[in-house]
Amino acid sequence: MSSAPLIVLHQPKRLVIGAGSVGEVGNWAGAVSSALVIATPITAGFVDRLKLPGKVTLFDAIPGEPEIETLDAALAAARAAKPDLVIGLGGGSVMDVAKLVAALWDSEQTLSDVAGPNKVAGRSTRLAQVATTAGTGSEAGIRSLITDPVKGAKIAVESPHLIADLAVLDPELTYSVPPAVTAATGVDAMAHCVEAFTSKRSHPMIDGFARMGIHLVGKFLGRAVKDGADREAREGLMLASYYGGICLGPVNTAAGHAIAYPLGTLLHLPHGLANAIVFPHVLAFNAPVAKDKTAEVAQALGLGQNLSQADLSAQAHGFCADLGIEMSLAKHGATEADLPRFAADAHAIRRLMDNNPADMSVDDVLAIYRASF
Template sequence: MNGMDRPITLFQPRQLEIGAGASGKLGDWAADAERVLVIASGPTAGYVERLSLPGALRVIDDVPPEPDLPAFEAVLEVARAHRPDLVVGLGGGSVLDVAKLVAALWDGEQDLRAVAGPNKVAGRRSRLAQVPTTAGTGSEAGIRALVTDPETKAKIAVESPHLLADIAILDPELTHSVPPAVTAATGIDAMAHCVEAFTNIRAHDLVDGYARLGIGLVGRYLARAVADGTDTEARAGMMLASYYGGICLGPVNTAAGHALAYPLGTRLGLPHGLANAIIFPHVLAFNQPVRPEKTAEVAEALGLEGRGRPTRLLDAAHGFCQRLGVEMRLSAHGAKRDALAEWAEEAHAIRRLMDNNPREMSVAQVQEIYEAAL
């Protein structure tokens, strides 16, 4: 069973607001909130005033990139002291993931490891608003959250409908200050979500529609957003592409690309978007022989030449990312050749993603991709 006849369940936020200045609508939506916790990260806390939030307000502004379990538990402790009836995630994907988990867990006895995996969260006891300030992860759209386990350096993945936002707000003005390099990497991450779902063994016609829309938006708007951060139309296009990518993650999820990217985040400390940008061309070309028609659609949407042979497609996709300003060499980010074999074993063991890939990938082939990206 595959395609349109395969049963799937699709979750989306109860309410979506999108457009320049949309963040100002949150205050009206949350007018009855009495105790509000805003989870932010560094500069994103500067947008709190735009939200016009009511009630007793507490702001956490130090969520780190790629947060680990101790960082999450520190936020959870603050939440339990504040007892919010509304949790607001204001930032990139890591912030939004932490906000989901805090909203679901602060008023209960479950800890993070106890809810790892699908459908183990008992239930959310506060409302959740998600306000992304980057266009990449699409976390605001979905029911998954990831936190790094400091002991294993692997991701603790939680999936539950109780992590779904009550409202998501896509305000492109909040992304105007995102630097070009970050805009490029997060934009490629959004595209990778769409592409990996589109070519996935679990692909579904409904999700394919969102994936095509997202890939097309990246092809039209990412270069513009990188070139001019204040291009509000381009920023809005990328936020919508990111949202579509987040929808794709729910019923289908990603595949080998993200599996290979995770060790780069946990071992090298690379931001999630950058890790995925480096890996994207390699996995796109690797999967081309078994998904030629869909890969050709991706190449056309992105304006890539060389779609006939994997080596030419790899060069074209690599050039696409490089022209956006992404440093594509792992060695430039501190990677050493003697570490690649261990990372390959680690990536290959992420079966929840690797098993979605349309072409079987061995440990040796994972290592070859890392070596090609070095």
Template sequence: MPNDYARPLRLWQPRRFEFGAGSAAEVGHWAREQGFARIHVLTTPVIAGQIDRMGLPGSVTVFADVDPEPDSATLDRAIAAAQEADPDLVIGFGGGSVMDVAKLVTVLRGGFPLADAIGPNKVPARLNALALVPTTAGTGSEAGIRALVTNLATGAKAAVESPHLMPDMVSLDPDLTMSVPPAVTAATGIDAMAHCVEAFTNRKSHPLIDNYARLGFTLVARFLPRAVADGSDAEARAALLLAAYYGGICLGPVNTAAGHALAYPLGTRLKLPHGHANAIIFPHVLAFNAPAAPEKTAEIAAALGLGGGNRLAQDAWDWCARLGPEMRLSALGATEAMLPDWAAEAHAIRRLMDNNPRDMTVAEAETIYRSAF
């Protein structure tokens, strides 16, 4: 992989970025400054009670029915609620699923169909302002121009990509993440790390993005075990929000690779949370890619305290397992008969597989699933 500083790169960033304890209140201050009168918040029942932390002005409506792994039916309900509310500001207040649905609502509520939006640069202009407030430290969706939902027509993840999905305002408030349970903290943190690692070892890797990736996986390595052990660790919570944001920056110009391609069927078919699916796959793809990216893999291993060579996959598996997630597909409802179809499905996700530093056949994808079984 060439280390070419002159290679063109395009980054999209939020127009306003707030970070730190209590910064959720800045959303309300900003909304008041901008004169927004009709604000529509997308969230989940678990965290809907924290919306008041933003101090929103004007008329506020809430759609609190976003599923953990949202599909096109969830999106349709969210769009219908937004059409009724007719907001001048939409806020995604939640994890990656909530933020992705909020993004899509802002560009599709005028009647543009999801099927026509899939892919890069197909959606029309946004119909309202957009603010994103993550309440978990994982997807980094607040830093990216993509949004994903499961398309019920195909059973696969549908990815929409457009600069119109970049929010006007982002607030990263670690206070909102203090109550996230250990299992969710672990899964979302490993997802953030996977974003950074997959961008770092990517065929499209870039020196500028490599710096964000290093920052991200180093923060996860240092602070995720602390946050899982003690959810009230304010320093760890803040560090992980930054790590997730750095991972989100990596997704824009570089994106993920085989790890996420292999994780997607676990979400759509087994209904595993996205972060948990990535945790299961992460050790195996890290080891698979090591021969194609030896120096960068050594950096990742050093940050996580992993052994190299034949120890890499087992040590990475142990690192993830110590954080709590069940790492065996056989204990999560999978059967061996399912694995060939998943391998074919993952292999067909070329927008990610083509980024992988090492070519992966369908048979090799199935071998990874069997190793994770």
């Protein structure tokens, strides 16, 4: 790369990493009178570990892919609680909702007012993000994605006002994540790194984070899938996920995520799983254009050296399948007739497609869905 583009990096004001670090949230919070914890029914079990003072309100009705009505319900809970601290306790969906609740609960702005980049007017409520999966890296970033069920598309909000005051990476919170979810979310973290690394908008600084993330996934994902209580592996994956979150900020993802999104919005697949299914095909498609970087990715993941496109795709497919990920779209309920709609929707997500190192036609996208079928 001849000259790097200008980038702006936003990171949480404070980052706490390590086993047991969830207990630091209460100390950091200080004398809060009212805290609102956004969670899922599963992650709600960790609320006591936050050691929060004062009144704590729990909102745990967050599904896998949060929709507009989820956000509206969370905002209603916040308006009743009047929190001075909002805490996201969960994976990406939970943390994405927490960002918007913290910014909007006491604001005149609505979701449609803030959709897109830099529309959020401000935020007066403190925000802590406590990750319980190692995948989205949402705790690191300034974006929030909410699904519009009518359009079958994701609404992206991006603003420096969505960055956390405190982010916590406690590997003990991920011990109970099942192997299948560990595998899919780990591939999602890796996809964030790989797509930013090979992007048209790649940047030397972000490349460093991406390389670290890819290496950590190559080293630790298999171990964490085999033994959920492997602390070193769990901590390594939380760091990989965080690095992936940093990659998302200034550079963002590319075709892989664009192709994964319709599988989430229309087929209702979990985001990590959708990314894993298309990952091998997109990696191979981009290989001729991003040759050196793709070779680096292949080496970090132990896929081999000097691979042809077909071999690269097969090896990357094997990497995911060996983690126990079901890689066939047909097995997940897709039909052959769905694929053209998926392809049209994915191809239209220009904010990501335009970052891809190799240009993709609608037919190219359709071919990737067919190969994943």
